[in-house]
Amino acid sequence: MAIIECIPNVSEGRRLDVVTRMADAIRAVAGVRLLDVSSDPSHNRSVFTLAGDAAGVEAAVLALFERAVADIDLRTHRGEHPRLGAVDVVPFVPIDGVTMADCVQLAKKVGREVADRFKVPIYLYEDASDNPARKNLEDIRRGEFEGLTAKMTSAGWAPDFGPAAPHASAGASVIGARMALIAYNINLATDRLDVAKKIAAGIRHSSGGFRFVKAAGFKLEDRGIVQVSMNLTNYEKTPIFRVFETVKREAARYGVAVLESEIVGLIPSAALMSAAEFYLQIEGFKPDQVLENKLRLET
């Protein structure tokens, strides 16, 4: 069975009755499962994690927009997190039995539908955008809801779908397709923050490291250790084991050992399987040798 993950970020994290109504709207859709809802009052934002087949996630996103556009007004919304719209960002992520191309197609289809039904302008992002200047979420969101009217009339910022001006209360939405993001931290057996920062700088893309790694060094004050905190944005092209081994090697150069690593939140099975294959030097392994995969494939 095809599995697509979808993680809509919505601009409401304080009125929990509103969040509950949106969650209920998703749960009422067949062919999709709501795996997690996480609300942050200071960000005034909620993140829904859902998964299902293409038809299921499509219907769930439309149901979510219907509630969010009715219940959220960006003109009175305040919070720490930057945002453009009521449903702020909607990424589709290929998990199993679907390609990135499938998710790109789905993002465009849902974007067009949302624009038609709710009169909300849509920007495509990441793999769903063909425009290099409009792949990065931060670039699209710069200026936020308050600057949206001006931005939309400036050169290069007409939306991909929908009206040429923001929805009065719901702003605009960013919809796209991307690889699953893995939040991965490596804790070092030292309190030397400079070591964590140097390693982070060495492995992250922005300063010359791996293409699909974002990284920063932090101190974990309560434990007296430091952490290299990472987002792995494409575990197929920059696999977790290569990042781990590189951090371990760079730490050793400072006489520092890796204490442990941790995966925050969800991880696709394939990301861990590839680590097992690498370290055990397994040749010729096929995913359908995993009993559970075989069961799912033949559903």
Next chain:
Amino acid sequence: MAIIECIPNVSEGRRLDVVTRMADAIRAVAGVRLLDVSSDPSHNRSVFTLAGDAAGVEAAVLALFERAVADIDLRTHRGEHPRLGAVDVVPFVPIDGVTMADCVQLAKKVGREVADRFKVPIYLYEDASDNPARKNLEDIRRGEFEGLTAKMTSAGWAPDFGPAAPHASAGASVIGARMALIAYNINLATDRLDVAKKIAAGIRHSSGGFRFVKAAGFKLEDRGIVQVSMNLTNYEKTPIFRVFETVKREAARYGVAVLESEIVGLIPSAALMSAAEFYLQIEGFKPDQVLENKLRLET
């Protein structure tokens, strides 16, 4: 959802129409999936791999017995593989959301039912047997079908369920519960068979090695290398990474490197996940952080 794997071994590997009828009987059962059928003419034996919930695998095993008892006659059966009965061995294996105790209970229930309905004597084995002398399949099967009448009347060999003498054509069956068995080979970058044999002797239980490892050294003539060929009979208690690391270390003592390893057939997801956790030093990881597991758990 609970998943139990069941791998009935049947004494027919030549008359493929008979094998097909047995496969069809399993496929007709709801709540179970037939994952693989593999027939060996020289052994004159077929292995069915199926998986499902307890009610599903139970119904499938009963449907298989019905066909096998009707179609197979051990009095005329010849083949290289030792066997006691038409349905020779039926192991139940816990895969996900079930315990070994659940599988032991299921083995006893199915054993009792088979004995009642088909008048076939049943021996319990492995974890389903409380008798240390009757845990090992080889011990139960010694003497084969031809020696069964004599064996069943000798001290200590009354069956666990069913008649005190063999079924005239279907013999007796061995039913039990065990951990998933992983067929795992490590190929060494050398043609020195003595190295493979010494390593195999070092890691296998029978000569002082790990509790749940069976191992032998072989030459792969066509490739000019040697192989340590293993069965891992409990991947929770003797995990695959510990076996791999030990073989690698012992090979290094002879100046030999590990070329690659291979997994033959199916492997439960958890066996590979534990290797990823070990090598990446992941702390506090929970199975429901794997996206696919979370989807299955909430079915």
